[in-house]
Amino acid sequence: xxxxxxxxxxxxxxxxxxxxxxxxxxxxxxxxxxxxxxxxxxxxxxxxxxxxxxxxxxxxxxxxxxxxxxxxxxxxxxxxxxxxxxxxxxxxxxxxxxxxxxxxxxxxxxxxxxxxxxxxxxxxxxxxxxxxxxxxxxxxxxxxxxxxxxxx
Amino acid sequence: xxxxxxxxxxxxxxxxxxxxxxxxxxxxxxxxxxxxxxxxxxxxxxxxxxxxxxxxxxxxxxxxxxxxxxxxxxxxxxxxxxxxxxxxxxxxxxxxxxxxxxxxxxxxxxxxxxxxxxxxxxxxxxxxxxxxxxxxxxxxxxxxxxxxxxxxxxxxxxxxxxxxxxxxxxxxxxxxxxxxxxxxxxxxxxxxxxxxxxxxxxxxxxxxxxxxxxxxxxxxxxxxxxxxxxxxxxxxxxxxxxxxxxxxxxxxxxxxxxxxxxxxxxxxxxxxxxxxxxxxxxxxxxxxxxxxxxxxxxxxxxxxxxxxxxxxxxxxxxxxxxxxxxxxxxxxxxxxxxxxxxxxxxxxxxxxxxxxxxxxxxxxxxxxxxxxxxxxxxxxxxxxxxxxxxxxxxxxxxxxxxxxxxxxxxxxxxxxxxxxxxxxx
Numbered sequence: 001x002x003x004x005x006x007x008x009x010x011x012x013x014x015x016x017x018x019x020x021x022x023x024x025x026x027x028x029x030x031x032x033x034x035x036x037x038x039x040x041x042x043x044x045x046x047x048x049x050x051x052x053x054x055x056x057x058x059x060x061x062x063x064x065x066x067x068x069x070x071x072x073x074x075x076x077x078x079x080x081x082x083x084x085x086x087x088x089x090x091x092x093x094x095x096x097x098x099x100x101x102x103x104x105x106x107x108x109x110x111x112x113x114x115x116x117x118x119x120x121x122x123x124x125x126x127x128x129x130x131x132x133x134x135x136x137x138x139x140x141x142x143x144x145x146x147x148x149x150x151x152x
Numbered sequence: 153x154x155x156x157x158x159x160x161x162x163x164x165x166x167x168x169x170x171x172x173x174x175x176x177x178x179x180x181x182x183x184x185x186x187x188x189x190x191x192x193x194x195x196x197x198x199x200x201x202x203x204x205x206x207x208x209x210x211x212x213x214x215x216x217x218x219x220x221x222x223x224x225x226x227x228x229x230x231x232x233x234x235x236x237x238x239x240x241x242x243x244x245x246x247x248x249x250x251x252x253x254x255x256x257x258x259x260x261x262x263x264x265x266x267x268x269x270x271x272x273x274x275x276x277x278x279x280x281x282x283x284x285x286x287x288x289x290x291x292x293x294x295x296x297x298x299x300x301x302x303x304x305x306x307x308x309x310x311x312x313x314x315x316x317x318x319x320x321x322x323x324x325x326x327x328x329x330x331x332x333x334x335x336x337x338x339x340x341x342x343x344x345x346x347x348x349x350x351x352x353x354x355x356x357x358x359x360x361x362x363x364x365x366x367x368x369x370x371x372x373x374x375x376x377x378x379x380x381x382x383x384x385x386x387x388x389x390x391x392x393x394x395x396x397x398x399x400x401x402x403x404x405x406x407x408x409x410x411x412x413x414x415x416x417x418x419x420x421x422x423x424x425x426x427x428x429x430x431x432x433x434x435x436x437x438x439x440x441x442x443x444x445x446x447x448x449x450x451x452x453x454x455x456x457x458x459x460x461x462x463x464x465x466x467x468x469x470x471x472x473x474x475x476x477x478x479x480x481x482x483x484x485x486x487x488x489x490x491x492x493x494x495x496x497x498x499x500x501x502x503x504x505x506x507x508x509x510x511x512x513x514x515x516x517x518x519x520x521x522x523x524x525x526x527x528x529x530x531x532x533x534x535x536x537x538x539x540x541x542x543x544x545x546x547x548x549x550x551x552x553x554x555x556x557x558x559x560x561x562x563x564x565x566x567x568x569x570x571x572x573x574x575x576x577x
Binding site for chain 2: 005006007015016037038039063064065066107123125126129
């Protein structure tokens with residue numbers, strides 16, 4: 001695999017200059033995600049508007065570039081989505097990352113930038129990194145449990 | 153040896169007469185394999201032996217009364233004798249203690265065997281100490297945690313000083329009159345440093361404790377002699393030496409192995425069985441329940457012959473040069489921190505390091521895309537990394553079949569990692 005295929009400039013921009021890595025004000029939902037063996041720790045927050053759509057999503061934490069870039073791309077994608085739409089996107093992302101969903105047009109149309117992470121499906125050891133933010137969001141929306149999500 | 157390889161030493165590691173012996177490396181000339189501390193590559197001699205066993209002497213060892221089975225049994229027996237002499241386990245008449253060699257699946261199983269059986273022998277209980285080091289691989293740590301939880305004994309850790317050395321003062325302070333079992337790694341799989349097992353064993357015996365050495369990272373790289381180490385037990389794995397996966401070795405002093413109860417029970421480890429009781433076979437069969445991997449034992453035998461043909465002293469010298477050169481290439485880079493001793497000559501096989509601001513998993517992935525294999529993570533030594541203040545590190549490890557170009561490729565690959573994360577590509 002070419003180095004540039006995953007760690008490309010666009011990907012690295014999310015790592016070096018994240019748009020959504022901050023404490024969210026007025027959060028309505030918050031949830032932690034951890035990958036203990038990697039040391040990835042993510043705190044994800046969203047603010048659900050009165051129209052039932054996600055107004056803003058943001059995260060804090062630390063981890064590898066794949067987990068952090070993935071969280072940044074996801075936060076961008078989720079703005080304006082209903083919780084149901086968000087959950088469907090989390091499922092689609094999971095399908096892409098595990099290699100079950102290969103329809104590239106569909107992936108690019110629905111996941112936008114996050115579709116670039118499809119190369120991770122060829123890197124089994126990194127799947128849990130890419131999935132951390134998405135699983136954390138899905139857990140948050142499915143049940144308001146206080147228990148942290150882990151993708152290990 | 154001087155810390156910095158001289159030009160003639162660099163010339164030595166530029167040459168590589170060994171790679172051709174390893175089909176996986178010979179068939180993938182672009183691959184840079186720097187993860188031998190996890191598992192080594194296998195020479196053709198080992199692969200041929202494995203195949204030859206199945207083609208010429210395959211039968212269930214120990215059980216049969218026919219020629220093939222006898223040959224399979226003899227193959228295991230010969231392997232035991234060879235392993236015993238390889239680690240200097242000889243009796244007073246200088247004969248290899250072949251019956252003191254117990255086959256397990258790996259070093260982890262050998263250590264578990266000890267953790268399950270020794271506590272009964274030493275009558276371990278509340279107030280007693282089990283002493284290990286903070287450098288242990290989980291396989292020589294969790295079994296003792298479990299033993300201490302079950303018996304009420306204390307788990308005591310030997311800790312290195314800031315120079316990654318477990319000092320004599322530390323050994324004296326931690327191995328005290330309550331110590332019953334001391335189990336330490338000979339060479340750390342993370343730091344690459346050797347511990348002074350001879351001093352630790354001497355202190356253990358002084359206070360009446362038994363001493364176990366985990367040789368998983370030492371036996372493949374340096375000449376190990378159990379008489380010189382003075383330990384009571386030595387555990388290691390064939391696969392880290394170029395032998396087959398699935399063969400571990402436990403050597404123990406015969407009188408101790410005799411006193412220990414069995415570990416696993418079942419076929420092949422009994423002399424007789426009644427409805428209510430059983431009589432165990434003598435050592436080593438007492439510890440080898442079920443059909444053994446005779447092909448693996450035979451291939452391990454072939455592995456030792458291959459290593460001895462090259463000469464363990466030559467292997468040791470070349471690997472020290474390679475590890476020292478690896479250390480130096482890493483030290484050239486101001487964005488790299490070596491996690492371990494700064495003296496290149498103290499590294500046996502492995503060098504752990506951190507790339508500033510880049511998660512080790514990203515380092516390993518980007519190197520992998522360039523055909524370079526290293527390990528990244530906690531290296532099954534989480535307590536050590538926590539103690540040192542790291543969560544995970546990168547680790548490159550060498551074997552004699554590596555050469556200077558492998559390390560140069562790694563050094564260039566790391567520059568690329570750094571460039572990607574710092575915007576200069």
